Amino acid sequence: MRTTIVIGAGLSGLMGALALAEAGLRPLLLAKGQGATHWTAGTIDVWGVDEHSPRDALRALSEAHPHHPYALIGVQAVEEAIARFRALTEAARYPYTGGLESNVLLPTAAGALRPATLLPITMAAGDVRLGGEVLIAGFRELRDFYPPFIAANLAAQGIAARGVYLTVPPAFHRREYTAVTFARMFDDPAFRSDIGRQLRAQRGNASRIGLPAVLGLRDPLGVVVHLQNESGAQVFEIPTLPPSVPGMRLFALFQNAIEQAGGRLQIGSEVIRGEGQNRRLTTVWSEAAARQQEHRVERALLATGGIAGGGIRTDHAGIVRETALDLPVRAPANRAGWFAPRFLDPQGHAMYRSGVATDAYLRPLGADGEVVYENVAVAGATLAGTDTVRERSRSGVSLATGWAAGRILAGSMS
Amino acid sequence: MTIIPEDHIEQSLEQSLDHCIKCNICMAACPVSAVTDLFPGPKYVGPQAQRFRHERQPSPDESVDYCSGCRVCNEVCPTGVRIAELNARARARMVAERGIPLRNRLISRSGLVGRLGAGPHAPLANALLSFKPLRTVIERTLGIAREAPLPAFSRYTFRSWFRRRHTPQATGGTPKRQVVYFHGCSANYYEPRIGKTVVAVLEHNGFEVLLPRQRCCGLPLLSNGDFAAARRAHEENVASLAPYALRNVPIVGASTSCTLTLKEEAPELLGMQSDPVRAVAQQTYDIFEFLRMLHDRGELRTDFRPIERTLPYHPPCQLRAHRIGRPALDVLELVPGLRLIETHASCCGIAGTYGLKVEKYRIGMDVGAPLFETVRRSGADMALCDSETCRWQISHGAGVIARHPIEILAEAYGLVI
Numbered sequence: 083m084r085t086t087i088v089i090g091a092g093l094s095g096l097m098g099a100l101a102l103a104e105a106g107l108r109p110l111l112l113a114k115g116q117g118a119t120h121w122t123a124g125t126i127d128v129w130g131v132d133e134h135s136p137r138d139a140l141r142a143l144s145e146a147h148p149h150h151p152y153a154l155i156g157v158q159a160v161e162e163a164i165a166r167f168r169a170l171t172e173a174a175r176y177p178y179t180g181g182l183e184s185n186v187l188l189p190t191a192a193g194a195l196r197p198a199t200l201l202p203i204t205m206a207a208g209d210v211r212l213g214g215e216v217l218i219a220g221f222r223e224l225r226d227f228y229p230p231f232i233a234a235n236l237a238a239q240g241i242a243a244r245g246v247y248l249t250v251p252p253a254f255h256r257r258e259y260t261a262v263t264f265a266r267m268f269d270d271p272a273f274r275s276d277i278g279r280q281l282r283a284q285r286g287n288a289s290r291i292g293l294p295a296v297l298g299l300r301d302p303l304g305v306v307v308h309l310q311n312e313s314g315a316q317v318f319e320i321p322t323l324p325p326s327v328p329g330m331r332l333f334a335l336f337q338n339a340i341e342q343a344g345g346r347l348q349i350g351s352e353v354i355r356g357e358g359q360n361r362r363l364t365t366v367w368s369e370a371a372a373r374q375q376e377h378r379v380e381r382a383l384l385a386t387g388g389i390a391g392g393g394i395r396t397d398h399a400g401i402v403r404e405t406a407l408d409l410p411v412r413a414p415a416n417r418a419g420w421f422a423p424r425f426l427d428p429q430g431h432a433m434y435r436s437g438v439a440t441d442a443y444l445r446p447l448g449a450d451g452e453v454v455y456e457n458v459a460v461a462g463a464t465l466a467g468t469d470t471v472r473e474r475s476r477s478g479v480s481l482a483t484g485w486a487a488g489r490i491l492a493g494s495m496s
Numbered sequence: 497m498t499i500i501p502e503d504h505i506e507q508s509l510e511q512s513l514d515h516c517i518k519c520n521i522c523m524a525a526c527p528v529s530a531v532t533d534l535f536p537g538p539k540y541v542g543p544q545a546q547r548f549r550h551e552r553q554p555s556p557d558e559s560v561d562y563c564s565g566c567r568v569c570n571e572v573c574p575t576g577v578r579i580a581e582l583n584a585r586a587r588a589r590m591v592a593e594r595g596i597p598l599r600n601r602l603i604s605r606s607g608l609v610g611r612l613g614a615g616p617h618a619p620l621a622n623a624l625l626s627f628k629p630l631r632t633v634i635e636r637t638l639g640i641a642r643e644a645p646l647p648a649f650s651r652y653t654f655r656s657w658f659r660r661r662h663t664p665q666a667t668g669g670t671p672k673r674q675v676v677y678f679h680g681c682s683a684n685y686y687e688p689r690i691g692k693t694v695v696a697v698l699e700h701n702g703f704e705v706l707l708p709r710q711r712c713c714g715l716p717l718l719s720n721g722d723f724a725a726a727r728r729a730h731e732e733n734v735a736s737l738a739p740y741a742l743r744n745v746p747i748v749g750a751s752t753s754c755t756l757t758l759k760e761e762a763p764e765l766l767g768m769q770s771d772p773v774r775a776v777a778q779q780t781y782d783i784f785e786f787l788r789m790l791h792d793r794g795e796l797r798t799d800f801r802p803i804e805r806t807l808p809y810h811p812p813c814q815l816r817a818h819r820i821g822r823p824a825l826d827v828l829e830l831v832p833g834l835r836l837i838e839t840h841a842s843c844c845g846i847a848g849t850y851g852l853k854v855e856k857y858r859i860g861m862d863v864g865a866p867l868f869e870t871v872r873r874s875g876a877d878m879a880l881c882d883s884e885t886c887r888w889q890i891s892h893g894a895g896v897i898a899r900h901p902i903e904i905l906a907e908a909y910g911l912v913i
Contacts, residue, residue, distance in 0.1 A: 083792055084826075110821070115574035120521045257533035258540075262524040325524035341838070348821045350571035370819040372759035372777040378792075392575065 084110035084346060085378050086491070087366060089353045089406050090385035090393065092118035093477055094462025094484030096336040097163065098383040100170070101488025103343035110377065111345065112368050114352035116333065118391055118463075118480075123321035124295065124328025126167070126178065126200035126481055128160070130185055130474030136199050137182035149467040151479050154442050155486040160478070163485035164200065174335040175303055177203050187211060189218075189292060191227050191320055193235025193243075199478060202328055204302050207290050207318035215242040217288035217315070219281060222247050223259040226323045227294045246284045251276045264296035265327045268305050274298075278312020285315050295319035295328050302331060351375065353386075356407040363407065363455040381457045381491045384409070384446075385484060388437060388463035404438055404464065409446045409454055412439040412466040430469040437466035444487045459487035506767065509546075509582055515575040516543035522569035522579060527842040528562060531862035535562035538569035541586075542579035549586060555593060560586045562856070564847035564863070565719045566813040580817075584718060584765055591721030599639040603849045604720040607712035610685025613649035622648045641857030645846070645892035647686040647884070654684045654691035658707050672704040676740045676747040678780070680754035681712050682884040689913055690884075693902050694750045694783055696911045701790065701797050706745070709736045713757040718765055719848050730762040730773075738772035741779035750783040750902055752815040752882045753848065759818065782815065783902055784823035784882070791827065800908040802833040808874040809836040809901065810867060810890065812883035813843050824882060824901040831908040836901075837874065841867030844881075846889035861893060868893035880904065 088099040091113035102109040129136040140160060144153040152160060161182065171178045178200045180186055185197035186209045195210060210216075216236065218229040229245030236243035254267050267273040281291055291309075297319055298305040309317045321328060337347055351368040356379070358364050363382055367374040386393030386406050396402050400417035404410075413436035414420050420433035439447045444459040461483040463476065470476035522538040523529065529537035541560045548556040560583050569579040602609065613621040624630055631642035640646075675698055683691035695705050714729035737747055737758075749755040758780040763773050781789070790796040811822055825836055844864045845851050851860025871879045871894040878897045881887050887898035906913060 114576065116521050116525070116572040117574065120524065120574075121519060258529070258536050260520055260523050260537075262520075262530075266530065325520045330524065337840075346822065346825075348819075350816065351819045351821070352576070368819065371756060371817065372780060375820055 083378060084108050085380035086110065087112060087377055087379050087382040088385065089113070089366070089382065090117060090387060090391075090462070091333070091347065091349060092385060092387055092391060092462060092480060093122075093332070094480035094487070095383065095385035096333070096340065097167070097481055097484030098385055098459075098461055098488035098491075099340045099345050099347075100166075100336060100343065101485055102383070102492055103340050103345035105488075105492035105494060106344065107381075107492060109340070109345045109383075111340070111347045112351045112353050112366075112377070113347070113349050114392060116349060118387060119329040119333040120326055121324045122326055122329050122477060123198075124202055124326055124332060125188070125198035125205065125321070126164070126477045127197065127474045128182065128199035128478030128482075130197035130199075131472065135182065135184050136478075140182070147467070149439070151465045151468050151483050152475075154440065154444065155483060159486045160482040163482040166485060167200070167481055170339055171202070171335065174338070175301065176331055176335060177303075179203055179206050189232065189236055189320055191232065191294070191322055193232040195239065197474060202302070202319070202331075204297060204306050204319045204328075205295070205321075207316035208292055208320060210236075210241055212290065214289035215244070215287050216290050216292055217281075217285060218243055218245045218292045218320075219248050219284065220245075220294055221250060221259070221264065223250055224261065224264055224294055224296070224322070225259075227320075232292070232320070244286070244288065248277060248280045248284075260325065261294065261296045261322045261327050262299075262325055262330070264294070265299045265330075268296060268298040269300045271308070274305055274308050275312060278309050281309065281313035281315070281317075285313055288315055290316045290318060292318050292320050295321045295326070297327075299327065299331060299334070353406040356382075358455055361453060361455060362457050366407070379457070382455075383459050383461060383484075383487050383491055384438070384464060385461045385480075385487070386464055391463055393464045394437060402436060407455075407458070409438050409460070410448045412436055430472040434469040434471060435467060437468075438464050439466045443490050444483060457491075459491050461487040506585075509578055509585070512577045513543045513546055516577045517575055519574065521572050521574060525568050525572040525842065527566065527568060527845070527863045528564050528859060532562070532859045534859070535559055538563070538579045538583075542569065542582045543577055546582050546586070549589070555586065555590045557586075558590070561590065562859070563587070564843065564845075564850045564856075564860070566843040566847050567817045568813065568842045571816055581764060584721075588721040588723045588765075592723075596720065596722050597639070599853070600720040600849075601722070602638065603640065603852055604716035604722055604725075605712070606681040606685075606716055610649070610681045614651075614653050614685035615649075616651055618649035618651045635854050639854045640852050641854045644852040644857050645888040646852070647682070647888050650686055650688050652688060654679050654688040655707065657688055657692065658695070672702060674706055674745050675703045675786075676706045676708060676737065676745055678710060678713075678737070678747050678749040678754055678758065679707075680749060680751040682751055687884060690750055690900050690902065692913050693900070693906045693911070694748070696913060697783075697787075697902060697906055697909065698748070700909055700911060701787075701795075706740065708740065713754040714762055715753045715757040716849050718757070718761055719850070723766060726762065727766050727768070730757075730766060730768060733758065734770075734772050734776050737776045741775040742772070744779065746786060747776065747780045748783050748786045749780065750882070750900060751884060752782055752812055752818065753885075755780050755782045756814050756817055782818060782820065782823060782882070784827050785818070785820050787905075788823040788826045791830070796827075797909070798830055800831045801910055803831055803904065803908055804833040805876075806835040806837065806874075807876050807904075808839050808871050808879045810839045810841060810844065810871075810879060810881040810886065812881055812886045813847070815882050824880070828901060828904060831905070834904065834908070836880065839867055839870045841870055843867075844886045844889045844893070846885045848885055851889060860889070864889055864893045871896060
């Protein structure tokens with residue numbers, strides 16, 4: 083029987099499940115659906131508020147905001163999580179570059195610039211500080227990715243850029259296209275050869291070519307190399323709207339690594355309640371056909387996300403609840419306290435910092451400051467004390483706390 | 497379509513539309529829209545088209561008929577939209593408006609087909625159905641693809657074997673715990689060995705196996721949109737099974753689609769909510785779900801012989817729709833030496849009767865292609881899968897024997913079937 087339970091299949095749940103599986107605990111990961119991986123850009127954003135290096139920012143945070151999740155687990159734990167993540171992606175031939183020394187500035191599908199701490203190597207040539215002229219290329223068939231619009235916005239920020247549309251070869255015509263349709267087409271050498279030739283013809287003086295992040299699901303690094311050889315320029319991916327192909331790649335490589343290490347993923351099974359005694363969680367139940375499935379619990383990692391991910395729910399009366407285990411949530415006492423008067427208030431909104439408060443072992447705390455369950459650790463967007471939107475830290479917090487929570491539950495971190 | 501009074505499920509389906517955030521995760525996962533333009537994808541056909549479906553107005557969208565009903569969309573949806581149920585009900589409305597084609601009427605009646613073909617005359621029926629010119633005629637006249645994998649009828653039915661066999665004598669002392677076996681059409685008419693294996697495994701674990709009257713679970717009728725006939729089937733099954741369920745006698749099946757239908761599909765799609773219907777649903781178990789529960793309670797015999805084999809295992813869509821994990825893997829992990837590799841293919845493509853239809857056969861084979869490739873690459877000469885139609889499709893597509901995992905378990909127990 084699998085009694086090490088991970089709840090949630092986003093980045094934090096996957097990192098935690100990997101840590102637990104590698105510790106030999108054969109975790110069972112339960113999730114309502116496919117997780118936040120499919121919604122995100124695929125970069126790891128540790129800290130992007132200011133010009134500090136993320137490492138300096140994390141050190142400063144430990145002093146100024148001791149209840150921030152990064153401060154709770156410490157900079158060392160963040161470094162360890164990043165090291166494990168990089169090794170994981172390298173082993174899967176989908177390596178991530180970057181590090182805590184400095185962020186890289188990447189163009190978005192709106193032509194804005196955003197900082198990223200770790201990025202798949204398929205996005206590395208997108209760093210706008212590399213200079214030179216950039217060609218942005220896309221397809222009319224792929225909605226929400228408009229090369230002329232992206233190029234114009236980049237040009238307005240002083241980056242020489244030109245936007246062009248490519249043609250889908252007739253043999254690949256479909257009635258409907260999503261990012262995934264294109265990713266499957268890029269897996270086909272015939273398709274990418276054709277695209278590579280079009281890129282060469284359109285390249286002009288550009289030294290770098292930005293394409294939507296749809297460059298294959300099987301071997302994206304191979305696709306990028308192929309396109310670079312055909313086009314004669316460096317090629318990079320720009321994240322699209324969901325479904326995120328880079329996120330799907332991450333999900334697949336985590337699933338493989340977790341299962342290889344003895345873990346199991348059960349997607350489509352929402353955990354709806356838990357029960358415990360003497361400050362230990364003993365049982366959780368997941369939704370299933372005809373009757374709930376009961377899972378005995380030795381240790382559990384809660385990583386169900388925040389309001390967006392469904393881990394925390396609010397209602398019209400202003401009640402804020404944690405949905406899986408009904409843990410106490412630290413949130414403003416009433417709705418009037420949720421938001422600052424101004425939408426872009428520099429202090430952010432109090433509601434965004436709500437979530438489950440924990441001690442330094444990521445164990446959930448009640449209003450009285452007492453540990454609710456000693457055998458539960460909380461990770462990711464469910465945690466209180468971080469405004470990940472303002473900090474640009476969502477994936478970083480998820481990666482680091484997910485790993486730390488898994489290591490803590492496995493007894494391998496003090 | 498008749499309106500079911502106080503249909504809570506219809507209400508919950510309607511409400512679930514509002515949970516769709518258009519994230520397209522279902523579109524990324526759908527195995528059918530990945531291979532054909534005839535099905536635009538779960539988001540369009542499910543929560544979006546549903547906005548335009550109203551009583552007394554014509555159905556806006558015929559492409560819903562190309563939904564295979566595999567439920568991968570439900571599995572991956574992060575917000576809990578019940579897309580497959582929306583599609584099944586939309587198809588039933590189309591059938592109610594236009595009538596059900598003869599072909600679908602025939603292939604959805606697996607009990608009737610089974611009764612016609614199984615028995616001493618089975619070799620003749622099988623010879624006819626493997627005679628290529630006849631299959632071509634059937635394809636032209638009925639629309640059943642000539643290459644599609646049809647199972648061979650058995651010379652005897654499982655029920656006739658069960659009636660005739662020498663029942664193991666009670667060894668005295670405490671009365672045995674009872675369990676009802678829901679064999680389904682496949683074990684009865686095509687693969688009695690599966691039924692015999694299930695009985696042997698349950699008896700090995702000290703159960704008395706009961707075999708009340710039963711008929712087809714009705715899933716083929718549901719997936720072909722014939723809700724009226726499906727309702728009759730479920731009413732008959734509930735009438736026969738409820739007396740046991742109400743006494744807390746578990747109902748166990750080895751066909752994942754039959755057990756899913758008793759648990760959820762029939763009650764939910766047909767809006768049947770009576771106490772007997774609920775009792776049957778709550779007492780129904782997939783065989784490995786049941787064995788896993790026994791093991792969790794320390795009641796499963798684990799006198800296994802080692803089996804030094806590594807085999808690919810495909811958890812069928814209908815099992816994944818139970819949302820109970822991988823019970824066959826959990827139990828077979830206990831067998832020394834046996835190593836099962838999960839395929840991670842979304843669907844084999846047959847989806848019950850979907851891949852038999854001439855206009856959908858190619859789609860089904862394309863859907864199954866990644867699975868066939870995985871099975872072939874494994875190098876194993878056998879694949880495991882809990883669902884019969886999927887096993888036939890895997891054998892057809894990958895060219896290897898496909899077995900029910902219960903057969904490996906029986907082998908590990910050393911049971912002779």
